[in-house]
Amino acid sequence: MGLNAKTSEIIAFAFLTLAALTVAGFVLFILYYIVSNGYSAISIEFLTEMPRKMMTEGGIYPAIVGTVYLIIGSMLVALPMGILAAIYLTEYAGENRTTWAIEMAINNLAGTPSVVFGLFGLAMFVKYLGFGPSLLSASLTLALLIIPVIIRSSEEALLAVPPEYRESSLALGISKWQTIRHVVLPASIPGIVTGSILSIGRVAGETAPILLTGAAYFLPRLPDSVYSQFMALPCHLFVLATAGTNIAQTRPLQYGTALVLLMIVLAVNFVAVLVRRYYRQKLKI
Amino acid sequence: MTEAIQNVANPQIEVKDLNLWYGEKQALKNINIRIPKNSVTAFIGPSGCGKSTFIRCLNRMNDLIKSCRIEGEVSIEGKDIYGPGVDVVDLRKQVGMVFQKPNPFPMSIYDNIAYGPRIHGVNKKDIEGVVEHALRSAALWDEISDRIRSPAFSLSGGQQQRLCIARTMAVKPEIILFDEPCSALDPISTAKIEELIMNLKKDYTIVIVTHNMQQAARISDYTAFFLMGELIEFGKTRQIFENPGEKSTEDYITGRFG
Known part of the structure; x- marks a missing residue:
């Protein structure tokens, strides 16, 4: 029973x-x-100064700056490309072999281990295109890594826009692209922003891809161009915890670095939430 | 087909031998109709009879449906709208459409109406006048003139539908198609829309799909009765309702099916 x-x-x-x-x-x-x-470990000095004495003292300023640059750089590439690709796939692509192939490629890209992206970035950007180990190579590599996430979430956001909006705009003698540009895209911004929140966290936290494409073991200065090498929080943490000169002594610095990384991700997410709320209120949906 | 209608001298819309398929299924069969200018023409018939499909042929909204295939000719002002070289975007400027459910954009009342003219390149300083004129023509101005910057969703359903009518008028079409515009509205809102439609025929040619036979009788000059994808009968509304030529028209009107 x-x-x-x-x-x-x-x-x-x-x-x-x-x-x-x-x-x-x-x-x-x-x-x-x-x-x-x-x-x-957190202090003004920790946040604003260069590492000293083989990274056993001093701050993590260059790693903070490097991570912020990586977020900005990869988003500048991935957001437009991802959103444009999503628009193509949801609004224009027909049901044919090409579309099927593109969808398959995106799905596989989303499931590819990040170290493979790192190796690709090393071969493609660092070597073949000659960008060297640099902020540019690393940002492009991270952009490739998150484009599938941005495409998927943007597609969902676009599909969630009621078809009535499209219909009534087209019925006013407004072209398809203008309809997308002025009605569909604004209505889907909250959803697109939500999607990019997730990818910002990944950009800030990924270690393997940037180790292979431009993150420095130790570099006590800020990157001065997109072709510079850089420090980044996750790599710095990895180095301190596994390959530092004095792992036991730097333990507080390791936890401090982790905490700062966490705070940056939370802060960026918080800003993204505010953006989303602003647009929701503006749209009254 | 009734004599009087075949002789409409200068029909604004003229449809010849129109056939339409969704995939394998034929939804419209040999439709022939001539719709006169500055009149209200109602399409009636039971659900699935093809009246909504047909009205969507007149501004090529069916183009959006991939499986849809059309044969025949639809002329507006003597020009075949399915002919080569026709710009669908221009056609839809000329032939506006109001849908079943009120569907304002997620913007302010003002922006909803300004949206079309803005994109069509109306001068910035003229937009305000266009918006006010459209709202007045839709009999909405007096109710909402003090809050045209508030979101369109703050309006009642009936007001939203009149907003959609104003939005359509703002791009200055010659023909306005209404696809069951009152089916989601209460009786008072419906009465207002009906009154509006009767006033609009001075300036526009109106085609309206309706489920409601009393509505067709109240507001239309001409009525077309559709059944199973065929145009059964078309004529002056009075004649269709008082003296239908076909048995099935009479059966539908008297409520024996539908």
Whole structure:
């Protein structure tokens, strides 16, 4: 005999709640762990100065700047390309072999391990195109990495725009492109922004692709052009924790670096949320 | 087909032997009709009879449906709109459309109406006049003139539909197609839209699809009855309702099916 409806409801509810609480618990634990170990390292000096004495003292300023540049650089490339590709796929592409091939390529790109992107960036941007290990090579590599994410979320955002908007704009004698430009795209911005939030987190956190394409082990100055090498927070953290000159001594610096990385991602996400809210209110949807 | 209609001297819309298929399924069969200028013509018939499909042939909205195939001729002002070299965008400027559900854009009332003229290149300083004129023509100005910058979604359903009519008029079409414009509205809003449509025929040629036979009888000059993809009967509204020539028209009008 099966359980009665009420009992099974209680059991299901208990398991679902437990699962949700476990996930939230882990997230909170990681946050607590990093904050409690890292906050003592945070100081004005830590945030604004160059590393000193083989990175056992001093700050992480160049790594912060490098990560911010990477976010900006990869977004400048990936956002327009991703959004334009999504517009093509949702609004223009027919149901044919070409479209199928493009969709397959995007799906496979999304599932490709990031180190493979790193190797591709090394071969393509660093060597073949001659950009060298640089901010440019690394930003382009990261852009390729996140373009599938941006395409997918932009496609969803575009498809969520009610077809009535398109119909009534076309019925006013307004061309398809103008309709997309003036009605469909503005209405889908909140969704597109939400999608790019996820990719910003990835850009800030990826290590392997930038290690191969331009991140420096140690570089006590800021990049002065897109062809410069740079430091970045995740690589710096990796170096301090595995290959530093004194791993035990720099432990507080490691936690501090992790905390700063976390804060940057949260701050960028927060800005993205504000942008999304602004557009939602403007559109009143 | 009734004598009087065949003799419409200068029809604004003239359809000859129109056939339409969705994939394998034929949705319209040999439609022939001549719609006179500055009149209200109603398309009636049971669900699935092809009346909405047909009205969408008149501004080529069916182009958006991939499986749709059309044969025959639709002339507006003597020009075949399915002929070579026809710019669909220009056609839709000339033939406006109001849809079943009120569907304003997610913008302010003002921007909803200014949207079309702006893109069509109307002078910036003239836009305000165009907006006011359109709102007045749609009998909406007095109700909302103090809040034209507020979002269009803050209007009631009936007001939204009149806004959509104003939006259509703002691009100065010659013909306005209404695809069941009142089916989502309450009776009071419906009455306002009907009154509006009757006033509009001075300036526009109106074609309206309606489910509501009383509505067709109240507001139209001509009525076309569709059944299973065929145009069964077309004539002066009074004649269609009082003295239909076909048994099936009479059955539909008297409510025996539909």
